[in-house]
Amino acid sequence: VFDSGIGGLTVVKRLMQCLPSEDIVYLGDTGRVPYGSRSKDTIIRYAKQDAAFLSGFDIKAVVVACNTVCSVAYEELLGFMDIPFFEVVGAPAKTAAETTKNGRIGVIGTAATIRSNAYLQAINAIRPDLEVFSKACPLFVPLVENGITDANDIAALSIAERYLKELSDYKVDTLIMGCTHYPLLKSVIAKVMGQDVMLIDSGAETAKAVAKSLSESALLSDKKAKGAVKYFVTDSIDGFSALASGYLESELSGLVEQVTIE
Ligand code: DGL
Numbered sequence: 001v002f003d004s005g006i007g008g009l010t011v012v013k014r015l016m017q018c019l020p021s022e023d024i025v026y027l028g029d030t031g032r033v034p035y036g037s038r039s040k041d042t043i044i045r046y047a048k049q050d051a052a053f054l055s056g057f058d059i060k061a062v063v064v065a066c067n068t069v070c071s072v073a074y075e076e077l078l079g080f081m082d083i084p085f086f087e088v089v090g091a092p093a094k095t096a097a098e099t100t101k102n103g104r105i106g107v108i109g110t111a112a113t114i115r116s117n118a119y120l121q122a123i124n125a126i127r128p129d130l131e132v133f134s135k136a137c138p139l140f141v142p143l144v145e146n147g148i149t150d151a152n153d154i155a156a157l158s159i160a161e162r163y164l165k166e167l168s169d170y171k172v173d174t175l176i177m178g179c180t181h182y183p184l185l186k187s188v189i190a191k192v193m194g195q196d197v198m199l200i201d202s203g204a205e206t207a208k209a210v211a212k213s214l215s216e217s218a219l220l221s222d223k224k225a226k227g228a229v230k231y232f233v234t235d236s237i238d239g240f241s242a243l244a245s246g247y248l249e250s251e252l253s254g255l256v257e258q259v260t261i262e
Contacts, residue, residue, distance in 0.1 A: 036110020
């Protein structure tokens with residue numbers, strides 16, 4: 001599983017719930033986060049380096065736990081390794097299309113994800129009649145990477161209000177958190193959008209899709225013991241370990257290693 005930073009842990013957390021016996025190798029490219037404000041060429045280069053690092057392990061699948069990479073570099077990654085790749089756009093798009101009652105779906109993501117129109121295309125491929133309203137929220141990732149995620153935090157709330165107001169005005173009833181970092185801000189986003197708006201988490205939806213696919217391909221581990229998870233980052237381990245331990249509610253400090261992947 002890889003992401004630009006801590007966001008992919010929202011997928012890992014769900015994978016651990018759905019597939020408790022699987023071993024997971026996680027790479028957070030914390031030295032180069034955020035990806036979402038970078039050019040397509042740079043995102044492709046980073047994504048290939050991330051996948052190449054993971055290919056050094058005995059893995060049976062790669063989960064690209066980054067909407068930005070999936071939106072702009074996924075095609076380039078396919079064929080890069082001869083094992084299944086899973087992306088994080090399709091599953092939440094499908095859930096949102098099935099969930100909306102008023103036909104108005106909001107999508108929030110990084111600048112690159114929103115610019116790509118990947119969600120608009122994925123939703124309209126399922127139901128062309130649905131209206132999709134998109135908004136880039138570039139300050140959300142730095143908030144999360146700095147642990148500013150509390151629903152009572154004035155800075156987080158005011159940034160969220162600024163980004164989300166127009167989606168409220170468009171009266172969306174379903175909002176896709178189209179960046180794996182955003183579920184960490186869920187309480188802030190929910191407070192601003194109100195309880196009538198259904199928030200869709202790309203991590204949760206993707207983990208279910210991965211579990212189903214691995215099971216159908218007879219690729220699931222048959223061991224009974226709990227799977228091991230190892231974490232790699234490309235910047236110092238301290239900040240990541242503290243945030244990740246809090247989010248995963250488990251002490252990770254001995255399990256995180258700093259690596260160079262360039
Ligand atoms: N978590 C990522 C995503 O889902 C990347 C955020 C970023 O690095 O900008 O898009």
